[in-house]
Amino acid sequence: MQCQICNKRTATIHLTEISDGVRSEMHICEHCAAEQGIASQSQISMNELLSSLLAVQPTDDELFGPSEQDKVCPNCGFTLGQLRKEGALGCPCDYEVFEKSLLPLIEKAHDGKTAHCGKVPSKTPKKTRKQLESLNLRRQLEVAIQKENYELAAQLRDKISQLDTGIEDRP
Amino acid sequence: MKLTDMSHDINEWFSGSGPLADIVISSRIRLARNLAGYKFLSRCSPAEKAEILNKLKDVLLSLELGDKVFYISVDKASDLNRDFLVERHLISRHHAHAKGPRGVVIARGEFFTAMINEEDHLRLQVLKTGFQLSQCAEQIDHIDDMVEQKVEYAFSPRYGHLTACPTNLGTGIRVSVMLHLPALKITGQIEKFFNAAKDMSLAVRGLFGEGTEAASDLYQISNQVTLGVSEQAIVSQFENTVIPEIVEYEKAAREHLLTKQVDTLDDKISRAMALLQGAHLISSHEALFLLSHLRLGINMHQRMGASTPAIKKLCALCGTGTDKALSIGTINRLFMLTLPAHLQLNHGTTLDPTHRDALRAQIIRSALDQDAPQKS
Numbered sequence: 001m002q003c004q005i006c007n008k009r010t011a012t013i014h015l016t017e018i019s020d021g022v023r024s025e026m027h028i029c030e031h032c033a034a035e036q037g038i039a040s041q042s043q044i045s046m047n048e049l050l051s052s053l054l055a056v057q058p059t060d061d062e063l064f065g066p067s068e069q070d071k072v073c074p075n076c077g078f079t080l081g082q083l084r085k086e087g088a089l090g091c092p093c094d095y096e097v098f099e100k101s102l103l104p105l106i107e108k109a110h111d112g113k114t115a116h117c118g119k120v121p122s123k124t125p126k127k128t129r130k131q132l133e134s135l136n137l138r139r140q141l142e143v144a145i146q147k148e149n150y151e152l153a154a155q156l157r158d159k160i161s162q163l164d165t166g167i168e169d170r171p
Numbered sequence: 172m173k174l175t176d177m178s179h180d181i182n183e184w185f186s187g188s189g190p191l192a193d194i195v196i197s198s199r200i201r202l203a204r205n206l207a208g209y210k211f212l213s214r215c216s217p218a219e220k221a222e223i224l225n226k227l228k229d230v231l232l233s234l235e236l237g238d239k240v241f242y243i244s245v246d247k248a249s250d251l252n253r254d255f256l257v258e259r260h261l262i263s264r265h266h267a268h269a270k271g272p273r274g275v276v277i278a279r280g281e282f283f284t285a286m287i288n289e290e291d292h293l294r295l296q297v298l299k300t301g302f303q304l305s306q307c308a309e310q311i312d313h314i315d316d317m318v319e320q321k322v323e324y325a326f327s328p329r330y331g332h333l334t335a336c337p338t339n340l341g342t343g344i345r346v347s348v349m350l351h352l353p354a355l356k357i358t359g360q361i362e363k364f365f366n367a368a369k370d371m372s373l374a375v376r377g378l379f380g381e382g383t384e385a386a387s388d389l390y391q392i393s394n395q396v397t398l399g400v401s402e403q404a405i406v407s408q409f410e411n412t413v414i415p416e417i418v419e420y421e422k423a424a425r426e427h428l429l430t431k432q433v434d435t436l437d438d439k440i441s442r443a444m445a446l447l448q449g450a451h452l453i454s455s456h457e458a459l460f461l462l463s464h465l466r467l468g469i470n471m472h473q474r475m476g477a478s479t480p481a482i483k484k485l486c487a488l489c490g491t492g493t494d495k496a497l498s499i500g501t502i503n504r505l506f507m508l509t510l511p512a513h514l515q516l517n518h519g520t521t522l523d524p525t526h527r528d529a530l531r532a533q534i535i536r537s538a539l540d541q542d543a544p545q546k547s
Contacts, residue, residue: 012370030366076214088290088335091210092325095333095340102337106330106398109338111372113399116331118342121324122316128328136401 003029005036068101134163172241172279174252178516181507182259182281182298187499189301193470194418196349196378196389196503197300199260200307200406202315203334203343204293205325211335212271212288220288221272227287230321231276234314238278245273251521254512260298262286283314291335291343293318302414304346308406331398341398346409349378350417353388353467354424357439358432364390364417372396373413387459387506388467392417425467429477437481440468444485447535452528458509458535466502473499488539501538509534 001011004027011027028036072079078090080101089095095102107114117136120129137160144153184197205211209223228242245253245266253267262275266289273288286294295318297311325333331341339345355361368375378389392413394405428436443464447453453461468485471477488497507513509531515521518530 030370034366076210078214082213086213088213089211089337090214092205092207092327092333095327095330095337106337106340110341110396110398113341113396115329115399116327116341117399118331118344118401118403119312119315120328120331121319121326123319123323124326124328132328 001027003027003032005029005032068098071097073097130163134160137163174243174255175516177259177281178255178513179508181500181504184260184281184298184300185503185507186300187503189299189303191414191418192301192499193474194351194421195302195414196351197298198302198304198307199296199298199347199349200304200311201294201296201345201347202311203291203332203339203345204295204315204318205333205335206292207323207325209292209325212269212290212292213335215271217271223292224272224274224287226322227285227293228274228276230318231285231287233321234317236278236283236314238280238282240276240278240283242274242276245269245275246271251512251515255516258507258510258512263289263294265290266294283310291339302348302410304348304406304410304414308402312402338395339397342400342402342405344397344402344405345393346405347391347393348409348414349389349391350414350421351387351389351463351466352417352421353463354428355421356388357435358424358427360420360424364420368392368413371408371413388463389459425471425475429471429475429479433479436467436471437479439464440479440481440485443468444481444488444539448488448539450532450536452525453532453535454524454528455509455511455531458531459506462502462505462535465497466499469497469499469502497539505535505538 003009003011006029009029009031011029013028013030013033015026015028068080070079073090073094074097075093076090078094078097080098083089089098103114115135116132117139120132124132137156141153141156141160144150144156184199187196189195189197206223206226209215209219212220215223232240232242234240243252243256245256245262248256253262256262256275257264257267259281261277261281261284263286266273266275266286269289271288273286275287276285278284282298284296284298286296295311295314297307297314299307327333332343334340334343352361352364355364365375372395373392374395375390375392378387378391394409396405443461447458447461447465450457465485468477468482472482472486508517511527514527514530514534522530
């Protein structure tokens with residue numbers, strides 16, 4: 001989201017003002033906030049971060065959607081209401097069971113990213129490992145193109161096609 | 172291993188040596204991992220927690236780390252021992268106060284700890300003195316590989332390592348660098364540093380102080396994003412961009428103090444010396460605040476050749492150049508050994524706050540006493 005004052009930088013401060021019963025919102029960047037004399041809280045702990053992500057959503061329905069609100073994880077008995085209270089999930093399956101509701105939270109917590117990029121356990125099947133590697137190379141390729149580093153982009157493209165051939169060749 | 176074997180000295184990561192040690196105190200990398208086939212801790216019964224604990228404890232104690240490792244049962248430890256482990260950064264405050272079966276495996280040199288049943292089943296941590304992030308990354312990656320040979324991690328191709336809190340999802344990596352930034356604080360630029368860190372999605376918190384307040388001008392800066400960015404990319408961002416930039420800002424602020432605000436600098440150092448040498452009751456908060464200014468003075472003398480009237484007095488007091496020189500290592504010792512749990516453990520009994528303040532003042536006075544018997 002762009003800053004509403006300079007229209008250049010990313011808005012990181014989100015203000016809600018209620019005046020005479022009228023609610024207005026403003027989204028601005030650090031720089032413009034400082035110029036306007038608006039102080040921001042500069043140190044946020046992980047738990048505060050999660051709580052604030054949850055708190056900006058007025059109701060459970062708006063946050064998670066009515067469909068998953070009453071859902072219970074068959075593996076651990078976890079419900080979304082508990083995430084709000086405890087700030088933690090019940091079991092690894094919850095990421096799948098409540099995927100629709102969790103995705104927006106994950107996206108906010110990780111700067112818009114929603115897919116893993118990095119170390120993969122050695123016990124993961126070879127095919128999955130290769131697919132992940134290919135995905136990561138594609139992301140690097142995007143960055144290289146954005147930065148107009150065409151030499152690197154060409155190298156990455158070759159690596160991806162080699163890897164993809166390998167994946168398809170496997171029985 | 173008894174905790175009192177450790178409590179009389181500082182740990183290696185706080186020794187004041189290593190690259191850029193005048194500003195970078197230490198480097199740390201932590202990985203969050205969970206076992207496949209088990210629920211996260213909030214939904215585990217005490218029996219399930221005990222099962223996870225025993226399984227991971229056996230695996231960790233069998234690792235070849237090149238150093239002896241020992242185990243401490245955190246749930247059975249006394250409050251004082253738990254506080255001691257928190258002060259030494261061997262366990263987190265959360266781990267100290269969590270519920271149910273939990274423990275920590277520690278390498279004797281304290282460069283590695285593994286918290287079992289903290290927020291996740293396993294939190295591996297490697298700590299090194301000074302600016303040594305690559306070395307931390309290499310070591311923790313190797314340890315993680317060894318653990319993974321013996322257990323199965325909860326992992327999804329889409330989301331990576333699955334963690335109890337979605338904020339740690341993916342790599343589960345938390346890279347933290349501890350910095351001493353007194354000049355940025357004195358010159359009123361510390362807010363700029365906070366805001367710049369926030370713009371880069373990095374978290375800053377105070378070290379040794381309660382909550383976020385940095386009583387000692389010691390700050391810890393760490394990544395918040397763990398998903399969609401590789402471990403190497405996060406480490407490299409810290410190593411090549413974030414930390415060198417902050418170090419340059421702090422250096423420039425020190426230079427500014429020396430050339431443009433020498434009275435301010437000398438005032439801070441002189442006041443710190445006078446209070447630390449004269450006080451008979453001193454709180455942990457005040458001691459950290461004042462020791463920070465002595466640390467700044469000694470570093471500016473050693474690294475920048477600074478020789479202002481107050482720094483000269485500080486060096487004369489410390490007897491720099493002799494065996495009894497008050498080095499950065501000694502200041503770091505005072506930082507750590509005068510923390511409440513260290514004081515009480517070394518004293519052999521719990522003390523009320525007033526007695527702690529008196530003992531702390533006495534330890535500091537004798538360390539800064541130029542007429543102390545060992546120098547005569």
